[in-house]
Amino acid sequence: MYGRRKDSSDIRTPDRFSYPPSPSPSSYSTSSGRSTSGRNRVKGAARSVAGVFVACFTPPGEEDTRHHSSSVYGGGSDTFSSTSDVSGASDSTDGRRRGTPRGIYGTRNDSTHLKEPGSTKFTIAEIHHATKNFSPALKVGQGGFGTVYKGQLQDGTLVAVKRAKKSLYDKNLGGEFQSEIQALSKVEHLNLVKCYGYLQHGDERIIVVEYVPNGTLREHLDCIKGSVLSLASRLDIAIDVAHAITYLHTYTDHAIIHRDIKSSNILLTEKLRAKVADFGFARLAADEESGQTHVSTQVKGTAGYLDPEYLRTYQLTEKSDVYSFGILLVELVTGRRPIEAKRELKERVTARWAIKKFTDGHAITVLDPNLEKSDANGLALEKILELALQCVNSHRRNRPIMRRCAEVLWNIRKDYKELLD
Structure with a gap:
């Protein structure tokens, strides 16, 4: 048949x-x-x-x-x-x-930590608290951008913390970091990973996004x-x-x-x-x-x-x-x-x-x-x-x-x- x-x-x-x-x-x-x-x-x-x-x-x-x-x-x-x-x-x-209104696909954000997608500028203290000082036990992935850790914000929200490789801080990586921040801050949709915020301070480049467990x-x-x-x-x-x-x-x-x-x-x-x-x-x-x-x-x-x-x-x-x-x-x-x-x-x-x-x-x-x-x-x-x-x-x-x-x-x-x- x-x-x-x-x-x-x-x-x-x-x-x-x-x-x-x-x-x-x-x-x-x-x-x-x-x-x-x-x-x-x-x-x-x-x-x-x-x-x-x-x-x-x-x-x-x-x-x-x-x-x-x-x-x-x-x-x-x-x-x-x-x-x-x-x-x-x-x-x-x-x-x-x-x-068409941008929010037609928007989903309500359940995190009390965030008012708009990607708007939160985290402090290094908050990141250290969320990841237990980047504990190896919380490492969940490794990518071209760097290492990904599972974390938990103070309000209980589970997040994925993407920490850029410090050895790769160059023009291209900086551009990718900025691209991701700019793109994620403009979108909110059920089938897109939600962005909670970022940290750009000293030699740290970190993006905090929704944790997807499976x-x-x-x-x-x-x-x-x-x-x-x-x-x-x-x-x-x-x-x-x-x-x-x-x-x-x-x-x-x-x-x-x-x-x-x-x-x-x-x-x-x-x-x-x-x-x-x-x-x-x-x-x-x-x-x-x-x-x-x-x-x-x-x-x-x-x-x-x-x-x-x-x-x-x-x-x-x-x-x-x-x-x-x-x-x-x-x-x-x-x-x-x-x-x-x-x-x-x-x-x-x-x-x-x-x-x-x-x-x-x-x-x-x-x-x-x-x-x-x-x-x-x-x-x-x-x-x-x-x-x-x-x-x-x-x-x-x-x-x-x-x-x-x-x-x-x-x-x-x-x-x-x-x-x-």
């Missing part, structure tokens, strides 16, 4: 869509339509996508990093940053809905956390992440591009709700009102998730996050990392391998072996891969906006649940 690739008409494509103020299916306003794209169109798109994968991805070292989390609350060692900075010309821009998505896909994530849970996580990115792109006062969407930057709560973390590479998007269509900037991101058009032109738009999200979708359904350096050549770049299997009619063979090869899983897998194929298109103008990704994923989940009932 699911051995052959289904026509894209299996995905419902509503003509109109009203994005919800909270993640509730009943909040969506849709009217059904059907896509007319056929097998040849999908194959042609896949060939176009496949042609850019090898040239764009620089594989990480051969060291196996499956059993440690280098990016909990921070960028890992596979983070990529170019040294070039260029000025860019105009390009076609993505339509965005503006004028590790990273990557750890769960590697089964480090024990039980296997069901496909239903993976769909929920994908929708959570899509909501978070949509909020950043559409509902903030000025659109924010995350630039480092990846599984190790997605933290899970005990109820498996996803929260996007690490805004060290975040940038404000182009200002449409002034006629700008992209931001010209040095390339930053993570190998395997990098938008090839951004990598080639240094022109950054929200569609770079869409590309990374497409890679994440493939990662969710296959369980594999974007680059599997130890696999045979044809399987080394996971998205290219999975998309080829999908267009050849053998999508079920890429399903995470920890998941059951059932009819329901097979059909959902094909629809997710079709969305991923659109997201990783080599030309950003052909990628969907994140709001559209959320819409499609909602319909996939609805159909999937109906098949299970």
Whole structure:
């Protein structure tokens, strides 16, 4: 039933869509339509996508990093940053809905320590008290930014304290610290890690954020956390992440591009709700009102998730996050990392391998072996891969906006649940 690739008409494509103020299916306003794209169109798109994968991805070292989390609350060692900075010309821009109140996705902050996101300037005494003088017993992660400690504020709020590496206080690190502070201070959303405040004094650079207790998505896909994530849970996580990115792109006062969407930057709560973390590479998007269509900037991101058009032109738009999200979708359904350096050549770049299997009619063979090869899983897998194929298109103008990704994923989940009932 699911051995052959289904026509894209299996995905419902509503003509109109009203994005919800909270993640509730009943909040969506849709009217059904059907896509007319056929097998040849999908194959042609896949060939176009496949042609850019090898040239764009620089594989990480051969060291196996499956059993440690280098990016909990921070960028890992596979983070990529170019040294070039260029000025860019105009390009076609993505339509965005503006004028929506910033708080449409806002969540009430339960901490009595904070009045506005990221507004608190902590003292070193408060940080020492919260972390018991940076006790090794409270260390919960290590990333490119530095060390992360679990802490507790005086009002009882549990926090993650990100302490920058003192040996790396240079221009780049300082820029990342400022970027994260600026980005986190502007956002508040259920699916974004909440920022409580920061400390910048002497040789200390510290960010205090919400503590999310259940590790990273990557750890769960590697089964480090024990039980296997069901496909239903993976769909929920994908929708959570899509909501978070949509909020950043559409509902903030000025659109924010995350630039480092990846599984190790997605933290899970005990109820498996996803929260996007690490805004060290975040940038404000182009200002449409002034006629700008992209931001010209040095390339930053993570190998395997990098938008090839951004990598080639240094022109950054929200569609770079869409590309990374497409890679994440493939990662969710296959369980594999974007680059599997130890696999045979044809399987080394996971998205290219999975998309080829999908267009050849053998999508079920890429399903995470920890998941059951059932009819329901097979059909959902094909629809997710079709969305991923659109997201990783080599030309950003052909990628969907994140709001559209959320819409499609909602319909996939609805159909999937109906098949299970």
